[in-house]
Every structure is written in C-alpha cells, then in structure tokens.
Amino acid sequence: METARIPIVLDVDTGVDDACALLLAATHPGLDLRAVSCVGGNAPVDDVVRNTLIALEAAGRRDVPVSRGAERPLLETPVDARHVHGTDGMGELGWPAAPTRVDPRHAVELLRDVCRSAAHDGMPLTLVPLAPMTNIALLLRTYPEVAQGISRIVFMGGGADVGNATASAEFNVFHDPEAAAVVLDAPAELGIDVTMYGLDVFYAPVVTRAEAAGLVALGGRGAAELGGRLIEFQCDRFDRDSATIGDAGAVCAVIDPTLLSTRPLPIRVELGGTWSRGRTIVDRRDWSGDLAHDPHGLAPTRVEVALGVDGPRCAGLWREALLAVGRA
Ligand code: BDR
Ligand code: CA
DSSP, X not given: OOOOOEEEXXXXXXXXXXXXXXXXXXXOTTEEEEEEEEOSSSSOHHHHHHHHHHHHHHTTOXXXXXXXXXXXXXXXXXXXXXXXXXXXXXXXXXXXXXSOOOOSSBHHXXXXXXXXXXXXXXXXXXXXXXXXXXXXXXXXXXXXXXXXXXXXXXXXXXXXXXXSSSSXXXXXXXXXXXXXXXXXXXXXXXXXXXXXXXXXXXXXXXXXXXXXXXXXXXXXXXXXXXXXXXXXXXXXXHTOSEEEOTTHHHHHHHHOGGGEEEEEEEEEEOOSOSSOTTXXXXXXXXXXXXXXXXXXXXXXXXXXXXXXXXXXXXXXXXXXXXXXXXXX
8 A cells, every 4th residue: 555645845944955855855755745935044035045946946846836935033133154055055056047936925824825725634744944943933923723734843953962053052043043942832832743853963864975976977957966966065165075964864854753763852942141042952851850949940842852863874865865866
C-alpha cells in the first residue's frame, strides 16, 4: 500500500541552506510541498523571494505558490547575513532569474489559506520555519484557528548549547526573538507540537566537495546541479572540504524522524539580557524535584529539542534525493 505524502509548507529566508531545503522539499516523493512563504532574514525579503523562485524553478516546481512576507522583525532592526550567504543571499552563482511570479497574497494570508484548506480536508500539514519566525508569529496571533490545520511545527533555530549570531543566540531567533517566543508558546497555547532543529544538530549533516561535484555533473540547471553548486559555494567561502546542508536537515527530519534524537524539554526565549537576548533557554534540570526555590518556575511550554542527529544518514538522504531527480 502506498504511504500518503506528508503535506508540508516552508517559511524561508533563502539563503544558501534554505535553497538546499527547498530543493529537497520540492522533489522528495514522500513530501507534498503546498506553499512557500518568504521573510527578510539572511537577505532582504525581495532577494529572498527571487532566490526562492529560482530554487523552485530548478526543482521543476512552478506550481508551488510563493508569497512575500515580513520585511523586518517585530521589534528588532533587521541585520542580514550576506557575509555568509553572498551578496545576492544565495551563493553568487549567477543563476538566471525564474520566469515565475510571486503569489499576490501576503505570506500570512497564503499560510492562513493553506492551513485552512488542510484543516478542511482533515489532513493537517507540517509547518517548517527555516528563518526568523516573524511570519509565523503574525499568522498565529492573527488567525489562531489555523492551529487546526497544523499537525506540527519543525523549525530551524535556537540551540540548547551554542549560538552563532552571538555567543548566546542562534541567528533566526536572535533576528526576531519576540516572534520566536510566540511560536514557542504554541504547544501550551494552541496545542501544536513543536520540534526544535537547532544548532546542536545543524552542522552535523555534511556533504563533501567531491559529492557536490557529483551533483553538479548532472547539470541541466536542475535541482542536483543547484544543490551541488550551493555546497561548493560554502566549501569555498569557509575554505573546507565539506559543508553542512543546514536548514535542509530539518526537512530530512520531517521525512525520517528517526534521524533525530529529541527530548521534550521546557524552553523559553530570552527577551531581555545584555549579552543573551535571543537565547533559547532549554531547561535540562531534573525538574521532577522541588523547584519551589526557582523564582522563574517551570516554562509553560515544552518543545521536542533535537539533541542528536545521524549526520551521515541525514546528508545521505538529501544527496540521494537530488541524485535521483538529477538522473530521472
Ligand atoms: C540559520 O540562519 C541562517 O543563516 C540559515 O539559513 C539558518 O536558517 C542558522 O543560524
Ligand atoms: Ca534560513
């Protein structure tokens, strides 16, 4: 018997590794990519839209609606990451623009519509934010009833142990901490299960330069070639022989949850702090004991925090999927 494809929606700030995630989500036979919403993050939102349309064009998916969302975080001043992702936000590959156009709906309205129709069909979808969560926070605050159309949220962001944007905080959460706090309240407030694919696992699934060359060799400006070139860009930028598939790991974990080891843990986002704003504070104490002396108490929300990933199997899933479409 054929297993049903998992309905999925991505929220992105494309972004080299967001593009890697889009290529997988758009082509994997186990997924049904319903829509993509864009937000300012790694690059300004108009660049993000252009890059997203390019990735979907390479994947042969002109049918997927792409919408433009928030230009800036709820409170913070936007700070992009073009020093990591290149001046165009997607690896400076000189790839031609896609002929497709952006959906006329704002990202929040597109997300609302796909969630409502998923609820109507009785097939709730998996929402995968891979960027600052401004669009998602606006969606949940404006249309909380969409929770009925969301089976789970698997987001890339945060970290139990490490930061990258600062010593404390991961980029997506640091960029819009208030938005992340709204989304992390979703298990308690809206009954949505949330999984955090954070920096504790983000760097482990890697593709080597030689493996990337194998993808590039398939050519034709398709998903395999673009994926390979994005890995090569990162290898060059960081002077390494391999590079992480980054955000794409979160999509791999939707396809095969056994790739991750997770624990349901109380979590809060630091919204104050001098050096710690945007940190995800993951409570790993033995909180079965007496917490009467902790003035903060237990966080009201618990999230499945990814603490381990099978890196080789995860990167293998991504690579094999692109090789398969490249050879088809
Ligand atoms: C995250 O920030 C961005 O640079 C990447 O696309 C990823 O989503 C890693 O901190
Ligand atoms: Ca991203």
